[in-house]
Amino acid sequence: MEIRVNNVVRHYDGVDAINDVSLTVQSNKIIGIIGRSGAGKSTLVRLMSLLERPDSGEVWFGGERVDNLDKDALTSRRRRIGMIFQNFNLFSSRNAGGNVAYPLEINGVPKEKILPKVRSLLSLVGLEDKIYAPISTLSGGQKQRVSIARALATDPEILFCDEATSALDPQTTRSILSLIKEVQAKMNLTVVMITHQMEVVRDTCDYVYVLEAGKVVEHNTTQGLFSSPKTPLVKDFLANLAPSGPEGGMLLFSGDKGHYILRFAPGATGKPILSHLIKKYSIDMNILGAGIQTIDGESYGTMECDITGDPDSLREMFEDLKKENVKVEEAGK
Amino acid sequence: MIWNLVLESTLQTLEMVFFGALFSLVLGLPVGVLLCVTSSEKEGGISPKPVLNEVLSRIVNVLRSFPFIILMILLFPLSRLILGTSIGTRAAIVPLSIAAAPFVARVIENALKEVDKGVILAARAMGSTNRQIVFKVLLPEALPSLVSGVTLTIINLIGYSAMAGAIGGGGLGDLAIRYGYQRFRSDVMLVSVLVIIVLVEAVQFVGSRISSNIVKRR
Numbered sequence: 166m167e168i169r170v171n172n173v174v175r176h177y178d179g180v181d182a183i184n185d186v187s188l189t190v191q192s193n194k195i196i197g198i199i200g201r202s203g204a205g206k207s208t209l210v211r212l213m214s215l216l217e218r219p220d221s222g223e224v225w226f227g228g229e230r231v232d233n234l235d236k237d238a239l240t241s242r243r244r245r246i247g248m249i250f251q252n253f254n255l256f257s258s259r260n261a262g263g264n265v266a267y268p269l270e271i272n273g274v275p276k277e278k279i280l281p282k283v284r285s286l287l288s289l290v291g292l293e294d295k296i297y298a299p300i301s302t303l304s305g306g307q308k309q310r311v312s313i314a315r316a317l318a319t320d321p322e323i324l325f326c327d328e329a330t331s332a333l334d335p336q337t338t339r340s341i342l343s344l345i346k347e348v349q350a351k352m353n354l355t356v357v358m359i360t361h362q363m364e365v366v367r368d369t370c371d372y373v374y375v376l377e378a379g380k381v382v383e384h385n386t387t388q389g390l391f392s393s394p395k396t397p398l399v400k401d402f403l404a405n406l407a408p409s410g411p412e413g414g415m416l417l418f419s420g421d422k423g424h425y426i427l428r429f430a431p432g433a434t435g436k437p438i439l440s441h442l443i444k445k446y447s448i449d450m451n452i453l454g455a456g457i458q459t460i461d462g463e464s465y466g467t468m469e470c471d472i473t474g475d476p477d478s479l480r481e482m483f484e485d486l487k488k489e490n491v492k493v494e495e496a497g498k
Numbered sequence: 499m500i501w502n503l504v505l506e507s508t509l510q511t512l513e514m515v516f517f518g519a520l521f522s523l524v525l526g527l528p529v530g531v532l533l534c535v536t537s538s539e540k541e542g543g544i545s546p547k548p549v550l551n552e553v554l555s556r557i558v559n560v561l562r563s564f565p566f567i568i569l570m571i572l573l574f575p576l577s578r579l580i581l582g583t584s585i586g587t588r589a590a591i592v593p594l595s596i597a598a599a600p601f602v603a604r605v606i607e608n609a610l611k612e613v614d615k616g617v618i619l620a621a622r623a624m625g626s627t628n629r630q631i632v633f634k635v636l637l638p639e640a641l642p643s644l645v646s647g648v649t650l651t652i653i654n655l656i657g658y659s660a661m662a663g664a665i666g667g668g669g670l671g672d673l674a675i676r677y678g679y680q681r682f683r684s685d686v687m688l689v690s691v692l693v694i695i696v697l698v699e700a701v702q703f704v705g706s707r708i709s710s711n712i713v714k715r716r
Contacts, residue, residue, distance in 0.1 A: 240625045240626075254620035256617060257716045258639045268624045312620075
C-alpha cells in the first residue's frame, strides 16, 4: 500500500517537531527515514502510524485519507497496521504466544482460529518452540522476533519499524533485518524503517529520506545516497559507517587472501614504511586488502599482501618492519 | 472464657476486614482505574479528562483526610439506611469500606501508572479500544503491584477495624479496650495485640508470596 505524507506539520512545546514534511512510500518497498536523535523521526512515524494527528497536512494510505479519521475508524485502521519498537514493548503479563494472540483477540478472531495462527506466525519468525515462554526468558533478538510476529498477526499491509534494531547487537541486528526483508517479500508489505543507523538503511532500504530538525533535507535511492551524498549530514553518516561483511573494515582488492598479514600499531600507520623498504630490499609486493580501524583516536592498520624476493632480503625486511612496530603474520598461522 | 472471647473477637475482626476489603475494592477499583485513565497524557492517561480527573482526585483526598473515628460517626445514617442499624460488626463494615475505598483508589491508580508507557503505546498502535487497554493490558500488567496494594489495604483495614469498637463493632481492638484497658486485664490486652500482630504478619506474608509468584512466572 502506498503511503503519502503531504506537508505535514506537528509542533509540541518546541521539541521534536515536524516542520512541513512531504514524502511518498511506494507500495511493497522498504523505505528508511534516517536522522539523528531529536530530528523528529519518532514524531513522524507516530503521525504516519496514526498514533498522533498532524497540526496540518495530510496522510494518505493508498486512496484513503487517514489523518482525520474519527475515533472508531481510527481504531479499525490501526488494526491493519503493524508496528515494532526499539524496546519491543511486549506484554510481560502474557507469554510469547499470548503476545502474538493479543491483536487477534482484540480483533474478535474466534478462539479456535487463534492458536493455529499464533503457531504459524511464531514459526515464520523461527520461534515455534517458544510459544509458552515467558517474555523475560527471551533474548533481545527473540523479543524482537515475537514483536514482529505480533505486528504481522492481523496481516497488515504496512509495517512501521521504530528504531527496531537500535537495542540489539550487530549480529542480532543483521538477523532481524534479514527477517524483516524476508517477511516483506513474503507478505507484500510496505515497510517504513525509522533509524539513526546508516547500516540499517544500507542493508535493507530501497529508498531513504534524511530528516534533520523536522525537515527532509535529502532523499534518494539507497544507491544514489551512497554514491552521491549531498548534505554534510549524510556525508557524516557515511563517514562513520560501520563496515559491512565479515572482513571487519578491510577493503579487499581481490578475492584471494594474501600470504602475509601485516598489523600496523598506532604510529606506524602514518609513515611510508613499505614504500621505503621496497626500495631498500628490491622485493615485490602485491597488496590484496587493507583497512584502518580507529580505537580511542589511535589508528590500527591491517594489510593482506604477498611479498616475494630472496629469503635473506625477506628476513631482513621483516626485522625492519618489527622495528617500525609492524607485526608480520603468515596467513593461516 | 478468655479464649472464647478472643476467638469471637478474632472472627469479628476477620468479618469486618474481609467484607471491608471486598467492598472497598468494589468501590475503589473503578475510581482508581478512572483516576489513571483520565489523567494527563504525560502521566500515562489513555483518555485524558482534566476536569473529571481533578474532581475525582479532590473527592478522594477529602475522604482520605477524614479521621476514621469521625467518618464512622458521620456514616451512621448510611449504615442505618443500608443495614437498618448503625451498631454492630455488620454496621462497622459500611464506614470501613468507605474509609478504605479512597485509599484503594490511590493504590490502584499508582499501580496502573507504573505500567510501561511503551506497552500502552503498542496496544494503542494495534488498534486497542480504551476498554481493551484497561482490561487486557493495564490491569494484567499491573497485577503484581495490585496484589501488593490490596495487601496494604487489608493491613490498614485491620488497624481501622480495631477502632470499630467505638460503634459496638466488636473485634480485637474492642476486646483490648474493654477488657484489657478498662478492666485492667493486661493478659487480654497482650493476647489481642498478639493476635492482631499475627494477622498482619500472615496477610503480609501471603500477599508478598502471591505477588512475587506472579512476577516469577513472567
